[in-house]
Amino acid sequence: MNKAVVICGPTSTGKTSLALRLCKAFNGEIISADSRQAYKYMDIGTGKLPVDKSFSQIEKYDGFWKVIGTPIYMYDVVSPAKSYSVYNYSKKAQNELLSIQERQKFPFIVGGTGFYIDVLTGKKPISNIPPNIKLREELNKKSLEELQSILRKTNENKYALIDINNKARLIRAVEISQSKGVQNTEKDKNCSLDILSIGLTAPRKFLYGKADWWVEKIVEKGIILETKNLLDYGFRETAPMKGMVYSSAVDYLDEKIPLSDMKQKVKWDIHGYIRRQLTWFGRNAKIRWFNIAEKGFDIEVLKTVQSFLDGGKKIL
């Protein structure tokens, strides 16, 4: 069975820089598992550009970057104006996975979007029912109560289980109920990988501190200009611009809030994101956690990966 290593964990734990070192050691290449790093033109605010190193060893290509010689796939694969989902991600990422294996390289799946990782590695099934854009537009005009009543009529079982106030979920549930297909519940058979999951974390306060520091840095590195450029390109109303970091930068550019408020807002947004990531990853009992606040954690990771590649027989 083919092997792969997953490096996951909350944001700003140094997943990518550790993965780059592992790639040098184990002849590896990286597949990013991050829902925002997939977007073009969003480099600073999504953490693609490191804030603590020189940028000189980065080469950007369409659909991947090369950082100190190591390719990172699934960067810059889509325009912010395009709709993008876990489905699009997993299809393309799976191809990248195969081509890495064909080149006799070792794949490291690295990122903080747990949903994407779980679908790519086959832990979670992906629905076979595509979105119905027309239906969505129609349903989007309806109120929460109307959507609830529609779902109650079409699918009572689903209604009993759903997040009753979550409009996006209600719409999706109606969409599935009204489609002719039968939703699959099986995992994706394409991906039968032997996975080692490495999780990077630290005490909560340490993570918040790292995130806060990162926010200060991206302001220095030009997040405001990057956001302004995205607005100039006409991406104001796109999905990724509504997410954290960029939405606050837009508010600042619109002079709705001062810079200090913008920075605080982004920090709090990231804290919440870190919590949600930890909740998600916390359910996966297979993740082997390493505390980045402890000295020498990277050596431990290296040993763990080595042992995994040796089939668990040898320990360095």
Added chain:
RNA sequence: GCCGAGGUAGCCAAGGCGGUCACGGCGCUUGUCUGAAAAACAAGUUAUGUCGGUUCGAUUCCGACCCUCGGCA
């Protein structure tokens, strides 16, 4: 020093003509997740500046004090 405004959770804040008071928001904590996932949604969490008076009962009324912010000096 005088005049005015005010002190309600970690922060911002609503309110009550006295009745186990205590709206919100943010933060923080815990969760949910099958084509939006850095998204969307849910639950939990803590409080009336200090001392005294009136009263059956004070967060609310009265007094003193302390502190903050304006203005005058």
